[in-house]
Amino acid sequence: MQDSLIIGTRGSKLALWQARWVQEALTKNHSGIDVEIHPIKTRGDKILDVPLAKVGGKGLFVKEIENALLDGRIDIAVHSMKDMPALIPAGLQIGAMPAREAVEDVLISRNGTPFSKLADTAKIGTSSLRRAAQLRIVKPDLDIQPLRGNLDTRLEKLEREGFDAIVLAAAGVKRLGLENRITEYLDTALMLPAVGQGALCIEIRNNDSDVEATVTALNDPDTSTAVNAERAFLNRLEGGCQTPIAAHAQLRDGRVHLIGMVASIDGRQIFKQSIDGSPRAAVSIGTRLADQLLDQGARDILELLKESANA
Numbered sequence: 001m002q003d004s005l006i007i008g009t010r011g012s013k014l015a016l017w018q019a020r021w022v023q024e025a026l027t028k029n030h031s032g033i034d035v036e037i038h039p040i041k042t043r044g045d046k047i048l049d050v051p052l053a054k055v056g057g058k059g060l061f062v063k064e065i066e067n068a069l070l071d072g073r074i075d076i077a078v079h080s081m082k083d084m085p086a087l088i089p090a091g092l093q094i095g096a097m098p099a100r101e102a103v104e105d106v107l108i109s110r111n112g113t114p115f116s117k118l119a120d121t122a123k124i125g126t127s128s129l130r131r132a133a134q135l136r137i138v139k140p141d142l143d144i145q146p147l148r149g150n151l152d153t154r155l156e157k158l159e160r161e162g163f164d165a166i167v168l169a170a171a172g173v174k175r176l177g178l179e180n181r182i183t184e185y186l187d188t189a190l191m192l193p194a195v196g197q198g199a200l201c202i203e204i205r206n207n208d209s210d211v212e213a214t215v216t217a218l219n220d221p222d223t224s225t226a227v228n229a230e231r232a233f234l235n236r237l238e239g240g241c242q243t244p245i246a247a248h249a250q251l252r253d254g255r256v257h258l259i260g261m262v263a264s265i266d267g268r269q270i271f272k273q274s275i276d277g278s279p280r281a282a283v284s285i286g287t288r289l290a291d292q293l294l295d296q297g298a299r300d301i302l303e304l305l306k307e308s309a310n311a
Contacts, residue, residue, distance in 0.1 A: 081196030136267030232286025
């Protein structure tokens with residue numbers, strides 16, 4: 001068992017909150033362990049004036065931290081699971097997934113107006129193609145504008161840049177104690193969340209048995225099963241931030257229930273379906289659901305998006 005650990009994390013308020021939560025959980029579970037937090041600036045933190053879909057998407061917030069993990073500068077990495085690419089780099093693995101926070105997205109409007117009451121042409125801030133596509137399914141004429149930056153910056157831009165509303169992940173808002181800013185939680189029937197949304201990822205090196213033994217107590221089996229199903233869905237679709245992909249898995253009555261979606265950027269085409277099965281088959285459930293959507297027509301959307309991204 002390790003007697004000291006260095007946690008690598010991004011330096012935003014939310015990322016540091018997450019790292020401190022892991023730090024406190026580890027020190028609570030292992031008396032006498034010394035846990036240090038080492039902030040690392042990622043490419044995604046440096047490029048703030050370009051939508052994620054145009055600068056590489058998933059991986060922008062984890063690569064530098066993973067490099068530090070691989071070369072031994074840190075012992076574990078703490079990420080938001082939704083930032084994790086579908087494939088983990090060689091030499092690394094997911095060591096634990098703590099119990100998930102709320103998975104929903106939330107609407108924060110300037111005047112407390114719920115989504116149903118916003119004007120059809122309201123100005124909405126989000127850099128997520130997933131969110132934009134699903135909002136446009138309901139209100140095709142929305143003026144959706146890019147919104148980058150940490151959570152505090154996005155809330156400031158709500159007022160400063162004249163947005164009628166912005167859309168954020170509920171988990172981050174709750175973790176930073178800003179629930180009073182939430183206008184409404186968006187039902188997953190309207191806004192299916194990102195793969196892994198609300199969950200944390202504790203990443204470790206392969207074959208590092210001491211570190212693995214130290215972090216394994218933080219793993220929540222239900223969260224791990226649900227997120228593994230979602231990530232298998234994402235992996236099969238070879239998706240990232242450049243594609244409007246969403247998925248949400250839950251364990252109910254001893255079964256994994258997974259809903260997945262692929263949409264066109266304008267929201268005019270949407271492929272959405274659900275599947276369930278044994279928790280032991282979580283990965284195959286995710287893969288099978290992806291195959292079903294691909295066969296129904298989602299493959300055409302994904303190929304067009306890849307072509308436009310490479311143009």
